[in-house]
Amino acid sequence: MRFAANLSMMFTERPFLERFGAAAAAGFDAVEFLFPYDTPAERIKEALGAHGLTQALFNLPPGDWAAGERGIASLPGREAEFREGVATAIVYAKALGNRLLHCMAGIPPEGLERDAALATYTGNLSHAAATCAEAGLTLLVEPINNRDMPGYLMNGTALARRVIETVGAPNLKLQFDLYHCQISEGDLATRIRANADLTAHVQIAGVPDRQEPDRGEVNYPYLFEVLADTGYRGFIGCEYRPRARTEDGLGWFHAANTRAAR
Template identity: 60%
Template sequence: MPRFAANLSMMYTEHDFLDRFAAAAADGFRAVEYLFPYEHPAAELRARLDANGLVQALFNAPPGDWAAGERGIAALPGREAEFRAAFGRALEYAGVIGNDRIHVMAGLIPADADRARCRATYLENLSHAAGAATAQGITVLVEPINTRDMPGYFLNRQDEGQAICKEVGAANLKVQFDCYHCQIVEGDVSKKLQRDFAGIGHIQIAGVPERHEPDLGELNYPYLFDVIDNLGYQGWIGCEYRPRAGTSDGLGWIKPYLKR
């Protein structure tokens, strides 16, 4: 049976961020994820989780200057020291909040960049992150992101993500498989899940093409949930979508799963 985590960066935005935990729990969610925790003290976030009986499934390491348009620094040569400090901060937060997954964003690469150098930087930084995360039992994740929503992002395809993880060779480095991104870039989502399952560390969903509820659009999620169940996936499935209207009003799709 699939287990779902509400993504509080996209869902429940009708509430202030710290109030989204209670709103998600009231609707039946037992886990949450979000992009970044760093605007709030880790202890306050842990208190919200505990007060609402929630598990933290995932958050991202600091991505550089998000407000200025940066989307990660792991594949940006010359910023290795900044990456290490940022990942250390993520580990500190995880130590308090209790999640065992941290997503590391690769970054936007200029068209004229030396991709081989970027890839070498990416491998070096991921190796460092995986090693640093081992003591806390944390899995580091990389995520292929589609070129429509994030042009210039370094990592776009599932096979590329799997190849990166295999080259680094760390047991706690895996791919974050977002069905939305995969469908836009490659399609054939169920076969990709089956092919790469051993290297998948987290799964996310959204309707395609508009990134609304997963019962809207071109992907047949009830079928995909059965595929995921049959593969033996035990992790959380992150609901990383933008509700078309109010979040709670759009949750008809999940009610059959919450009742099981």
């Protein structure tokens, strides 16, 4: 298992650029985060290089996050802004060296028919996937549960598969967040196996409180074995909110690395 510390949620006791060193000191060799756009790409690249870290993933620009937007890919009339965001994300990806970009679907406004939102979404994904392919990048879609993000368009693995198959781009894949899937659907081991052909990135957190993955109702050591059995060799993003100081809750991480080394 190759774990990536999510620096938007972990090590937040420190300023953003100091989190890279903290993650490396804790034993991580890869990181991810939500958005890099408030920090110049060169400064992030320097932090990655200084600490020997691999950048695993980040998201396309989400629109106005502070106003509650969670992606604009499904919002009619925002296509030009979306395309500008794709171009910006590719510039960052080239600088940071990651091969994966996640496209947030968004929360369609009240009154917009679901089919219209899906049509806009698939059209934007088609453009983004083609543009990413030219840059050698893989584009991801992620189902997110409607408890944490009410109204979010992409809310289940079956829908994700349907959208990916509709777009039909070979570089459009699934970002499989096991925390979100457990809340929305459950039956995690079966869904991991059923979607192994599309899965390019995995994320984890404890359920129900999105804390360390050794807390709550999900048996992650078992699911790590299931992932390995399916042939998954990508990163596992640790997208959780530590209960207290990040380093104090990494017992699960050290145990997982010990099991993997046997």
